[in-house]
Amino acid sequence: MKLLLSNKRPLATKESRFFDVFECNCASADSLLISTGYVSIDSILYLRRNIENGAISNLDLIIGMQGFDGFTRSQYEASADLAQYLRESGKGVVSISAAFPYHGKIYCFQKHGNPFAAILGSSNLTSVGLKDPLNYEADILLEDQEVVSRLSKFHGELKQKSCKPFYEWKPKSFLETLKIPGAKKLAPKEFFDFWRRRTDCTFTLPLKAEAKSNLNASFGKGRENRNGFVRERPWLEAEIIVPIEITAMPGYPKLSEFKVVTEDGYSFFCKTSGAYSKNFRSKDDLSTLGGWIKDKLVNVGLLKVGSLVTEDILKKFNKELRLIKTENPDVWLLELKEI
Amino acid sequence: MKLLLSNKRPLATKESRFFDVFECNCASADSLLISTGYVSIDSILYLRRNIENGAISNLDLIIGMQGFDGFTRSQYEASADLAQYLRESGKGVVSISAAFPYHGKIYCFQKHGNPFAAILGSSNLTSVGLKDPLNYEADILLEDQEVVSRLSKFHGELKQKSCKPFYEWKPKSFLETLKIPGAKKLAPKEFFDFWRRRTDCTFTLPLKAEAKSNLNASFGKGRENRNGFVRERPWLEAEIIVPIEITAMPGYPKLSEFKVVTEDGYSFFCKTSGAYSKNFRSKDDLSTLGGWIKDKLVNVGLLKVGSLVTEDILKKFNKELRLIKTENPDVWLLELKEI
Numbered sequence: 001m002k003l004l005l006s007n008k009r010p011l012a013t014k015e016s017r018f019f020d021v022f023e024c025n026c027a028s029a030d031s032l033l034i035s036t037g038y039v040s041i042d043s044i045l046y047l048r049r050n051i052e053n054g055a056i057s058n059l060d061l062i063i064g065m066q067g068f069d070g071f072t073r074s075q076y077e078a079s080a081d082l083a084q085y086l087r088e089s090g091k092g093v094v095s096i097s098a099a100f101p102y103h104g105k106i107y108c109f110q111k112h113g114n115p116f117a118a119i120l121g122s123s124n125l126t127s128v129g130l131k132d133p134l135n136y137e138a139d140i141l142l143e144d145q146e147v148v149s150r151l152s153k154f155h156g157e158l159k160q161k162s163c164k165p166f167y168e169w170k171p172k173s174f175l176e177t178l179k180i181p182g183a184k185k186l187a188p189k190e191f192f193d194f195w196r197r198r199t200d201c202t203f204t205l206p207l208k209a210e211a212k213s214n215l216n217a218s219f220g221k222g223r224e225n226r227n228g229f230v231r232e233r234p235w236l237e238a239e240i241i242v243p244i245e246i247t248a249m250p251g252y253p254k255l256s257e258f259k260v261v262t263e264d265g266y267s268f269f270c271k272t273s274g275a276y277s278k279n280f281r282s283k284d285d286l287s288t289l290g291g292w293i294k295d296k297l298v299n300v301g302l303l304k305v306g307s308l309v310t311e312d313i314l315k316k317f318n319k320e321l322r323l324i325k326t327e328n329p330d331v332w333l334l335e336l337k338e339i
Numbered sequence: 340m341k342l343l344l345s346n347k348r349p350l351a352t353k354e355s356r357f358f359d360v361f362e363c364n365c366a367s368a369d370s371l372l373i374s375t376g377y378v379s380i381d382s383i384l385y386l387r388r389n390i391e392n393g394a395i396s397n398l399d400l401i402i403g404m405q406g407f408d409g410f411t412r413s414q415y416e417a418s419a420d421l422a423q424y425l426r427e428s429g430k431g432v433v434s435i436s437a438a439f440p441y442h443g444k445i446y447c448f449q450k451h452g453n454p455f456a457a458i459l460g461s462s463n464l465t466s467v468g469l470k471d472p473l474n475y476e477a478d479i480l481l482e483d484q485e486v487v488s489r490l491s492k493f494h495g496e497l498k499q500k501s502c503k504p505f506y507e508w509k510p511k512s513f514l515e516t517l518k519i520p521g522a523k524k525l526a527p528k529e530f531f532d533f534w535r536r537r538t539d540c541t542f543t544l545p546l547k548a549e550a551k552s553n554l555n556a557s558f559g560k561g562r563e564n565r566n567g568f569v570r571e572r573p574w575l576e577a578e579i580i581v582p583i584e585i586t587a588m589p590g591y592p593k594l595s596e597f598k599v600v601t602e603d604g605y606s607f608f609c610k611t612s613g614a615y616s617k618n619f620r621s622k623d624d625l626s627t628l629g630g631w632i633k634d635k636l637v638n639v640g641l642l643k644v645g646s647l648v649t650e651d652i653l654k655k656f657n658k659e660l661r662l663i664k665t666e667n668p669d670v671w672l673l674e675l676k677e678i
Contacts, residue, residue: 001340001481003489008439011500013493035477037461064475097475100347104461104477120460120479122376122443136403136436136501138374138443138493140459140479140486142340147479150342154352154477161350162475173526187512 004119004139011136018123018139019130022107023229025117025141026050029109031058033155036125037065037103040179042234044078045306046129051091055228059092060155061125062163064102070175074298078305083166095163102162105139108152115152118142130234134181174299180291181236182284183268186261194261194326198333201251201325205240205280207293207314214241215293215309217286235306238290240280240321247277251325253332257283260323262292263335270332280323293321296336343458343478350475357462357478358469361446362568364456364480365389368448370397372494375464376404376442379518381573383417384645385468390430394567398431399494400464401502403441409514413637417644422505434502441501444478447491454491457481469573473520513638519630520575521623522607525600533600533665537672540590540664544579544619546632546653553580554632554648556625574645577629579619579660586616590664592671596622599662601631602674609671619662632660635675 005015026032039061050056063079071079083094107119121139142148177185186194212220218237223230246252254277261267269283282288297303302313324333344354365371378400389395402418410418422433446458460478481487516524525533551559557576562569585591593616600606608622621627636642641652663672 001483001486003486005443005493010438011496013496099349101474103474104344106477120477122461135440135442138445138459140481142479144340147340147342154344157350157352173529176526187515190512 001143002141004121004123004137004141006133006136006138008132008136016141018119018121018127018137019133021141022119022128023226025107025109025119026056027227027229028116029057029111031060031110031113032056033060033106033108033110033115033152034125035062035064035102035104035106035155035158037101037105038069038124038126039063039066039075039079040124040126040129041074041078041236041305042130043125043128044075044082045232045235048082048085048306049230049232051086051089053228053230055230057091059086060159061092061094062097062102062155062159063094063125063166064097064104067096067098067169068101070173071171072177072179072295073174074295074305075179076171076174077298079166081305087167094166095159096166096169097158097162098164098169099162102158106151106155108148108155110152115148116143118148118151120151129231131231178264178266178292178295178299180266180268180288180295181234182282182288183266183292186265186267188265190267191261191265194267194331195263195333197327197331199325199327203242203246203249203252203323205242205246205321205323207317207320208241209309209311209314211308214239215290215314217290219308234287236291236294237286238293239286240289242272242278242280244276244278247272252277253323258329259331260334261331263333266292268292292334293336340482341480343460343476343480345472345475345477347471347475355480357458357460357466357476358472360480361458361467362565364446364448364458365395366566366568367455368396368450370399370449370452371395372399372445372447372449372454372491373464374401374403374441374443374445374494374497376440376444377408377463377465378402378405378414378418379463379465380413380417380575380644381469382464382467383414383421384571384574387421387424387645388569388571390425390428392567392569394569396430398425399498400431400433401436401441401494401498402433402464402505403436403443406435406437406508407440409512410510411516411518411634412513413634413644414518415510415513416637418505420644426506433505434498435505435508436497436501437503437508438501441497445490445494447487447494449491454487455482457487457490459490468570470570517603517605517631517634517638519605519607519627519634520573521621521627522605522631525604525606527604529606530600530604533606533667533670534672536666536670538664538666542581542585542588542591542662544581544585544660544662546656546659547580548648548650548653550647553578554629554653556629558647573626575630575633576625577632578625579628581611581617581619583615583617586611591616592662597668598670599673600670602672605631607631631673632675
C-alpha cells in the first residue's frame with residue numbers, strides 16, 4: 001500500500017506520482033483494466049502509442065461519465081479510434097457506462113490472469129501521458145491480494161451490468177465548449193467588455209504546417225523513451241512562427257506577455273519571444289493556444305486527433321489568425337478569419 | 340482497509356457505502372478533515388445541520404476545484420454560509436485551493452488530535468447527505484496508522500501552501516449553468532427544434548409556499564434520525580400541487596409521463612399523479628423540477644439556500660409556471676412567466 005500524491009508547486013511531496021507508478025506497474029502486467037469517469041485525448045493517445053509499440057499488451061477500458069456528461073468531438077474521436085484499433089488488433093476493448101454515471105477511478109494490473117496491483121483514487125484517465133497534469137490528485141496503490149482481486153472482479157461486473165461496447169454507442173451531440181488546457185471561458189458580459197475596446201490595429205499571423213514546428217510543434221523535440229514506454233509531447237501543443245515582416249511592423253507586441261480574448265469567448269495568456277519576437281505562444285503551456293486552434297480543425301472534420309496538420313488541411317480550412325490591439329495594452333483579441 | 344462501492348441498480352454490491360461509513364466514522368471522531376474537488380449544496384447543508392446539532396464537533400474543509408472551475412451561486416452561498424457559521428462558532432474552517440486545482444477526495448477522522456481512519460477515492464463532498472447519489476463511486480476506508488497520519492499531515496500542508504480562507508476569496512462571476520440533478524442541458528439546435536413545435540394550448544400552474552409541500556416539499560415527511568445524525572430530504576426537492584380547476588381542463592396531461600423542455604434549454608422527465616392528477620413532479624427525483632425553480636430563486640437573490648420558500652418571496656418573484664403543449668404528445672414545454 002502506497003499513497004500517490006501529485007508534486008506541484010508550492011506543495012512538494014515525497015510520495016510517488018500516479019503516472020510513474022501506473023507506468024511501472026504496466027511494465028509488469030500483460031493486461032490492464034481501467035475504469036474511469038473521464039478520458040482526455042492526451043491519455044488516450046498515450047495508451048494507443050504504447051499498445052501499438054507493445055509496451056502495453058492488452059487494455060480493457062470503461063469510460064464512466066462521458067456517456068452522460070458528453071464528449072468534445074476530439075475526445076469522442078480519439079476514444080472511438082482507440083476502440084476500433086483494439087477490436088481490430090484483438091488487444092482489448094473500450095466500453096461506456098450506460099446504466100448509471102460511473103465516477104470511480106480504478107486501474108487494475110494483471111499478469112497471466114492474476115491481478116497483482118491496483119490504483120484507486122481521484123485520477124481520471126486524464127493524468128496519464130502528461131508530465132505535469134493540471135490538477136493535483138490523491139490516489140493509493142493497493143497490493144493486498146484480496147482487495148486487488150475484488151477490484152478486478154468488480155471491473156467485470158461493471159462492464160457486464162452497466163456498460164455497452166463503445167462501438168455500439170453513438171453520441172447525440174458533442175459538447176459545445178472546447179476543452180482547452182489553461183484557458184478560461186468568459187461570461188458573455190466580460191467577453192463583450194473586452195471586445196468593445198478593440199482598435200483598428202490588427203496583425204495577421206499565418207498558420208503553417210511544418211513537420212516539427214508551428215501547428216505540429218508537438219512532433220518536435222521532447223519525446224521520451226523510458227523502459228519501452230513512449231511519452232510524447234501533448235498533441236495539442238502548437239505555436240505560431242510569425243514572419244519578420246510582421247513582427248517588425250510598428251505596434252507589434254515584441255518580447256512581451258499579455259492576455260488574449262478569443263472571438264469565441266476564451267481567455268488565456270500569450271507571450272512573444274525569440275529572435276525578432278518570432279515565437280507567438282500561449283504563456284505556460286503550448287497546448288492552450290494549440291488547443292484553441294487544433295480543436296477547431298477537429299471540430300470541422302479536417303484533422304484526425306493525434307495526426308499531423310498538413311498544408312492540405314490548412315488550405316481547406318482557409319483561415320488565418322488575427323491579433324487585434326485593444327485600448328488596454330495588456331489585452332489583445334484573437335480571431336480566426338477567412339483568408 | 341475496506342473497499343467502499345456504491346450499490347446502484349443494476350449493479351448490486353455487498354461492499355459498504357461511502358455515506359454510511361463516513362457517518363459511522365464521524366460518530367467516533369471529534370474532528371473531521373475533508374479535502375474535496377467539489378461540493379454540493381446537499382452535502383454542505385448536511386454538514387451544517389449535523390455540526391449545529393453536535394453530531395459533528397469540528398470541521399476543517401478544503402474545496403479544491405471550484406476556485407478554478409467556478410461555483411453556481413447556490414453552491415457559493417451555501418459554502419460561504421457554512422464558512423461564516425464555523426468561524427463564528429469556533430467549530431472549524433473552510434478553505435479554498437488557490438495555487439492549483441486540487442482534485443483529490445480525502446476524508447480524515449480524528450479523535451483527541453489522533454487521526455484513526457481516512458477515506459480516499461472518487462467521492463467528492465457531493466456524496467454525503469443523499470440517500471442515493473446520482474453517481475456510482477469507488478472509495479477505500481484506510482485504517483493503517485502510518486497512512487492515516489500522513490493523510491492528516493497532508494491536509495495541513497495543502498491548506499497552508501495552496502489555500503486561502505474561504506472568507507478572503509471572492510468569485511468574479513458565477514457559473515451560468517444551473518446544477519440540476521437529473522436534467523440535461525440541450526444543444527441550441529435541439530432546444531430550438533422542440534420549441535418551434537409549441538401549440539397554443541397552455542396550462543398555468545401556480546407556485547405555492549406551503550410549510551411542507553409544494554416548493555417546500557423537502558421539509559415534509561422523510562427526515563431521518565440515526566445515531567444522532569440527521570439526514571434531511573434534499574433541499575431542492577419540490578413539486579407543484581395543481582388546482583383541480585386546471586387539471587380538469589381539456590387536454591391537461593392526466594396521470595402521465597412526458598419529457599419537458601424548459602425555456603432556458605434544460606430537459607427532464609415529469610409525471611402527473613395523485614387524485615385528480617393534482618401532483619406535478621419531475622419523474623425520478625423531486626430535486627430536478629425543484630432545482631430548476633429554486634436555483635432561480637437563489638440566483639435572483641430572493642431565497643437563501645436551505646431556507647423555506649415563503650409567500651413573501653413568491654410575491655416578489657411574481658412568476659407562475661406555464662406548461663405548454665407541443666405537436667409531439669410526449670414533449671411539453673415549461674416556462675416561468677411574469678404574472
